[in-house]
Amino acid sequence: MSLTDLTIAAARRGLRGREFTSRELTEAHLAAIEALNPRLNAFITVTGERALAQAGIADAAIARGEFAPLTGIPLAIKDLFCTEGVRTTAGSRILSPFVPPYESTVSANLLRDGAVFLGKANMDEFAMGSSNMTSAYGPVENPWKRRQDNEAVLVPGGSSGGSASAVAARLAMGATGTDTGGSIRQPASFCGIAGIKPTYGRCSRWGVVAFASSLDQPGPFARTVEDCAILLGSMAGHDPKDSTSADVPVPDFAAACRREVKGLRIGVPREYRLDGMPDDIERLWQQGIAWLRDAGAEVIDVSLPHTKYGLTTYYIVAPAECSSNLARYDGVRFGMRENGVDLRDLYERTRAAGFGAEVRRRVLIGTYVLSAGYYDAYYVRAQKVRALILRDFTEAFAKVDALLAPTAPSAAFAQGENMDDPIKMYLNDAFTIPGSMAGVPGMSVPAGLDVNGLPLGLQVIGKPFDEETVFAVSAAIERAAGITALPQVRAGA
Amino acid sequence: MSYALEGSTGTWEIVVGLEVHAQVISKAKLFSGAATDFGAPPNSQVSFVDAAFPGMLPVINRECVAQAVRTGLGLNARINLVSRFDRKNYFYADLPAGYQISQYQYPIVGEGRIEIELADGSTREIGITRLHLEQDAGKSLHDQHPTKSYIDLNRSGVALMEIVSEPDIRSPEEAGAYLRKLRSIVRYLGTCDGNMDEGSMRADVNVSVRKHGEPYRTRCEVKNVNSIRFVMQAIEAEAKRQIEVWEGGSTVEQETRLFDHARGTTRSMRSKEDAHDYRYFPDPDLLPLVLDEAWVTGLKAKLPELPDAKKARFMRDFGLAAYDASVLVAEQATADFYETVAKGRDAKIAANWVMGDLFAALNREGRTIADSPVSAASLGKLLDLLADNTISGRIAKDVFETMVEMGEDPAAIVEAKGLRQVTDTGAIDVAVAQVLAANADKVAEYKAGREKLFGFFVGQVMKAMAGKGNPALVNEALKRKLS
Numbered sequence: 001m002s003l004t005d006l007t008i009a010a011a012r013r014g015l016r017g018r019e020f021t022s023r024e025l026t027e028a029h030l031a032a033i034e035a036l037n038p039r040l041n042a043f044i045t046v047t048g049e050r051a052l053a054q055a056g057i058a059d060a061a062i063a064r065g066e067f068a069p070l071t072g073i074p075l076a077i078k079d080l081f082c083t084e085g086v087r088t089t090a091g092s093r094i095l096s097p098f099v100p101p102y103e104s105t106v107s108a109n110l111l112r113d114g115a116v117f118l119g120k121a122n123m124d125e126f127a128m129g130s131s132n133m134t135s136a137y138g139p140v141e142n143p144w145k146r147r148q149d150n151e152a153v154l155v156p157g158g159s160s161g162g163s164a165s166a167v168a169a170r171l172a173m174g175a176t177g178t179d180t181g182g183s184i185r186q187p188a189s190f191c192g193i194a195g196i197k198p199t200y201g202r203c204s205r206w207g208v209v210a211f212a213s214s215l216d217q218p219g220p221f222a223r224t225v226e227d228c229a230i231l232l233g234s235m236a237g238h239d240p241k242d243s244t245s246a247d248v249p250v251p252d253f254a255a256a257c258r259r260e261v262k263g264l265r266i267g268v269p270r271e272y273r274l275d276g277m278p279d280d281i282e283r284l285w286q287q288g289i290a291w292l293r294d295a296g297a298e299v300i301d302v303s304l305p306h307t308k309y310g311l312t313t314y315y316i317v318a319p320a321e322c323s324s325n326l327a328r329y330d331g332v333r334f335g336m337r338e339n340g341v342d343l344r345d346l347y348e349r350t351r352a353a354g355f356g357a358e359v360r361r362r363v364l365i366g367t368y369v370l371s372a373g374y375y376d377a378y379y380v381r382a383q384k385v386r387a388l389i390l391r392d393f394t395e396a397f398a399k400v401d402a403l404l405a406p407t408a409p410s411a412a413f414a415q416g417e418n419m420d421d422p423i424k425m426y427l428n429d430a431f432t433i434p435g436s437m438a439g440v441p442g443m444s445v446p447a448g449l450d451v452n453g454l455p456l457g458l459q460v461i462g463k464p465f466d467e468e469t470v471f472a473v474s475a476a477i478e479r480a481a482g483i484t485a486l487p488q489v490r491a492g493a
Numbered sequence: 494m495s496y497a498l499e500g501s502t503g504t505w506e507i508v509v510g511l512e513v514h515a516q517v518i519s520k521a522k523l524f525s526g527a528a529t530d531f532g533a534p535p536n537s538q539v540s541f542v543d544a545a546f547p548g549m550l551p552v553i554n555r556e557c558v559a560q561a562v563r564t565g566l567g568l569n570a571r572i573n574l575v576s577r578f579d580r581k582n583y584f585y586a587d588l589p590a591g592y593q594i595s596q597y598q599y600p601i602v603g604e605g606r607i608e609i610e611l612a613d614g615s616t617r618e619i620g621i622t623r624l625h626l627e628q629d630a631g632k633s634l635h636d637q638h639p640t641k642s643y644i645d646l647n648r649s650g651v652a653l654m655e656i657v658s659e660p661d662i663r664s665p666e667e668a669g670a671y672l673r674k675l676r677s678i679v680r681y682l683g684t685c686d687g688n689m690d691e692g693s694m695r696a697d698v699n700v701s702v703r704k705h706g707e708p709y710r711t712r713c714e715v716k717n718v719n720s721i722r723f724v725m726q727a728i729e730a731e732a733k734r735q736i737e738v739w740e741g742g743s744t745v746e747q748e749t750r751l752f753d754h755a756r757g758t759t760r761s762m763r764s765k766e767d768a769h770d771y772r773y774f775p776d777p778d779l780l781p782l783v784l785d786e787a788w789v790t791g792l793k794a795k796l797p798e799l800p801d802a803k804k805a806r807f808m809r810d811f812g813l814a815a816y817d818a819s820v821l822v823a824e825q826a827t828a829d830f831y832e833t834v835a836k837g838r839d840a841k842i843a844a845n846w847v848m849g850d851l852f853a854a855l856n857r858e859g860r861t862i863a864d865s866p867v868s869a870a871s872l873g874k875l876l877d878l879l880a881d882n883t884i885s886g887r888i889a890k891d892v893f894e895t896m897v898e899m900g901e902d903p904a905a906i907v908e909a910k911g912l913r914q915v916t917d918t919g920a921i922d923v924a925v926a927q928v929l930a931a932n933a934d935k936v937a938e939y940k941a942g943r944e945k946l947f948g949f950f951v952g953q954v955m956k957a958m959a960g961k962g963n964p965a966l967v968n969e970a971l972k973r974k975l976s
Contacts, residue, residue: 074771082548095547102541213777238551240552243779321777324580327591328545343586343642369584370772372560379774 004029004170006493008073008227009254011173015072022062022072026055026116033118034493036143036379038289040489042156042166043185044079044137045087046119061114069234070115073390076172078163079120081107081129082220084205086112090209091123091159094354096328099183104175104207105239118172118366122162126326127183127211128429133415134358138309142191142412143169143487147453151412154454157187157428160221164191167221167427170491171210173233174222178208180215181314182432185344185444185459187384188221191409192446192487194228194474195221197432199464201246203232204239210317210325213244215436225475229253232467252297255467257475263297264473268401271307272431272466274409280450281406281408288404288447291471300400304392309385310434311426313380317367317437322359323366329354361422364393384448386437393461402473403461405431406464407444411454431459441467445474447481455485496664498729499700500736505702507732508709509662510622511901513675515654515685516629516693517560523550523628523652524594526937531691536643543650545589550778553578557652557791558782560684561601561626564654566793567678568621570605574630574664574784582772587631587644595655597773600625601782607678608735608801609670610819610935619671620659628654660709665725672696672721673823677800681825689720696724698752702739709736711745715752728753731759778927792817803828805842811840820848838876846872850890866897875903885964887910887955900954916963918970921954924962925970939975949969 006014014020030048039041051074057073072375083098089095103111103346111117118358124134132140132155140161142154156165161179164187167175177184179197188195197217204217212214220231220298233253239245268289273282289299292381331337331350369378410429418425435442443465444457458477462470486493498505522529529541542549553967565572581598610616623892631649635642655882656675662668670856676687676694687694696719701712712968713732718724735745749768750759798806800822807818807828821844822828830851851872855865875896879889884907895906907913915921939946954967 088547090547098547100547102546102548147791205548206550209547210778241552243552244777318772324582324592324772324774327582327584328547330584330591333544334546334590344584345586367772370774372770372772374771375774457822 023057024053067113076175105204124159127157127159131155143489157190159183189457190412190443196443212321259472267302272405319366406458510660517652522650565602571603595627596625783936
């Protein structure tokens with residue numbers, strides 16, 4: 001087995017057992033990046049020298065017998081996390097020259113625990129997108145191919161497309177992502193890996209370029225549920241620099257992966273079906289229900305009646321916040337600047353040249369819904385509906401311990417598909433958005449393949465700050481599914 | 494008689510409400526740890542939060558919240574235990590985030606009131622609508638370079654309290670009294686230094702005019718007036734302009750105006766049509782601000798004695814008149830100075846000295862009570878010398894002037910200059926005899942009935958004694974000799 005095929009859990013054991021060094025592990029991944037990134041475009045910036053230096057420090061620590069939870073483990077960092085001294089673009093042209101003089105709390109936590117950073121992962125511009133097609137640094141390729149179709153280049157999902165593609169193709173052992181309306185879960189599903197959006201407030205947003213502050217939440221990607229749990233254990237924790245960060249203890253998530261699901265009550269929300277959804281997804285959902293029942297869980301039908309308003313509400317709240325959050329990209333203090341004849345001209349030229357079409361669309365929508373005369377009809381109303389969506393979950397969680405649903409209404413689609421109609425693209429997040437609006441944790445776990453051999457994920461949604469149950473249920477599905485299929489494009493293939 | 498302006502169509506009443514921006518005294522900014530010192534080199538007190546770098550988040554400064562609560566308590570206002578921060582969105586070079594964090598819908602302090610005193614001795618209550626916390630913007634410098642504007646972000650993010658009055662003010666004098674009282678209260682509380690010339694207190698003035706008994710007419714807002722005198726001038730100028738507009742058959746349009754103090758007029762800054770749409774919405778980076786009632790109670794218990802309470806006490810304990818008490822409590826330093834002088838002495842004489850000779854000397858020297866050349870203790874000693882007849886009132890004035898100039902101890906001055914009052918009746922009798930002998934004609938006139946000449950004899954005797962004769966004994970001796 002090649003070093004790039006190891007799970008994080010296995011690599012930790014190997015490093016501790018002196019079977020290989022972090023330098024060897026890191027070099028193997030850098031070689032994989034060199035070989036495949038020109039095709040996949042999963043990284044915007046590769047920091048090979050830094051990675052090797054960090055690996056050297058990790059090896060020295062290991063030699064002294066010092067092991068932190070992630071000592072020597074090579075990871076990819078979504079380019080939305082500010083990294084001190086390393087360019088951070090948020091997938092946007094407007095931040096192309098931006099090198100942060102500070103490290104985000106989440107990436108700093110990973111460094112504290114000994115991680116090695118391979119580079120900055122590609123993403124939809126400012127995390128706005130579900131295909132990674134809106135990145136100013138080019139689209140990312142999904143390492144999976146349709147059966148009997150070597151032509152179609154599939155999208156990895158988005159917005160954390162680079163992170164998901166890199167982990168699936170074995171360019172990194174794990175990666176950070178952020179999830180605002182599904183930006184971890186949907187790409188995890190499309191790329192056949194695991195990814196969790198933790199409870200809002202579980203991970204600090206400090207140093208993460210903001211898209212929609214009330215929804216943004218960092219989380220990990222990895223190829224196994226346990227690896228995600230290991231990563232989240234390092235990423236999470238209260239941060240006094242983020243007023244919305246929750247002051248709650250960080251439990252042993254990895255231990256939770258070994259918990260029994262016997263006796264758990266699993267809710268199946270009847271509203272998570274869309275017209276024209278492939279049969280494969282419905283079939284997989286029923287399969288997931290059967291697996292959990294077989295493992296001793298009690299399955300209960302539940303209703304989340306406001307699910308159908310999730311998408312529309314989200315596309316008011318998120319653009320409203322982004323229209324304000326992105327006002328700081330004005331060409332005055334950092335990032336790119338297009339000079340103008342006066343201040344206003346400078347703003348207009350800089351922002352017109354710096355932002356792509358999807359970002360401009362959302363800034364315009366957000367500006368509109370906050371405008372005098374429209375605020376009550378859109379923003380205030382959306383907040384009321386958001387409260388109802390949260391109430392749906394609260395009421396459901398009075399009856400069940402976790403919910404099971406599909407992650408996305410389709411498997412990965414090809415680059416160019418779904419591009420003509422933004423609404424169609426937005427539907428990708430129909431099953432992930434309600435959980436985002438409610439702030440509850442949700443994990444996508446690979447559960448099967450569709451008729452074309454493409455991976456499909458199931459989503460486990462938990463109570464606020466009960467990621468442990470989410471990990472337990474996800475791990476049970478992972479064990480039952482026993483997937484052996486691998487992406488066609490991967491290191492060592 | 495209340496204030497009114499005469500127009501060609503009759504008498505107009507003015508209606509004024511003030512929005513005062515008061516910079517909070519705090520070591521750090523409202524949402525960042527950067528310092529707030531005045532006069533620091535440009536852009537030397539700026540954190541990444543203040544400069545709105547990507548991924549930076551605001552964290553509320555607890556001390557700024559406490560200062561706002563203290564101010565609210567000092568304004569007899571309701572403290573809202575739950576308030577919220579909103580974003581006010583607009584683009585400008587000195588507003589790095591593209592929005593200002595402010596409390597739009599749910600302010601930390603609700604309705605309150607303050608009492609103002611007017612020159613005629615009357616008092617009025619002015620309602621406070623609200624007080625909210627918000628961030629200051631940076632400063633644009635347009636005069637440093639022929640083609641460039643410079644931006645100083647030192648002020649960016651500094652905590653301001655916006656204190657909004659009800660439209661209860663009816664004259665420039667009332668506006669001035671309101672501002673002085675407000676400044677006095679925040680200075681007592683230590684929540685704002687009130688220095689309008691440094692920009693730590695600025696006022697937006699809302700002015701409208703109406704005929705007596707009418708509902709309110711359209712108002713205009715005169716922005717950013719930076720002295721009490723200019724506020725008073727701006728009100729009058731703007732009211733007169735509006736009266737002219739109405740009387741000319743036109744309509745006053747709601748707009749934002751600027752006061753040009755060189756010309757003494759206001760001019761349009763932007764009309765209602767050009768007004769920004771600020772797209773206020775709750776700041777998703779901040780949770781609602783929830784105050785613990787016990788914490789508020791604790792702040793209340795530690796508030797200093799405020800001007801109104803101190804004035805009442807001065808009137809009660811020292812027997813001062815309302816006007817004198819108001820003057821003495823206007824500034825905490827003056828009140829403290831006065832109390833030190835008055836303690837254990839004749840409180841009225843102490844008040845006269847502080848408000849008379851001391852204020853005059855400070856005025857002349859261009860000093861404030863804080864750096865007074867004569868300390869409260871020294872002035873007290875001077876009053877003691879006066880009280881025990883060591884010196885006369887006239888000599889006391891001379892000693893005081895020497896104290897102002899040399900800063901010496903009054904007893905030492907009296908000794909060194911030999912100013913001790915003569916109470917030896919023999920010496921006084923000699924001087925009286927000499928004066929009467931030298932002015933036999935005047936003595937005759939006096940005896941014929943010109944009693945006013947008595948003062949002349951006193952003056953001559955005092956002069957002969959180089960001012961050191963005890964005035965009471967001189968009077969007594971003269972009366973005896975002239976009867």
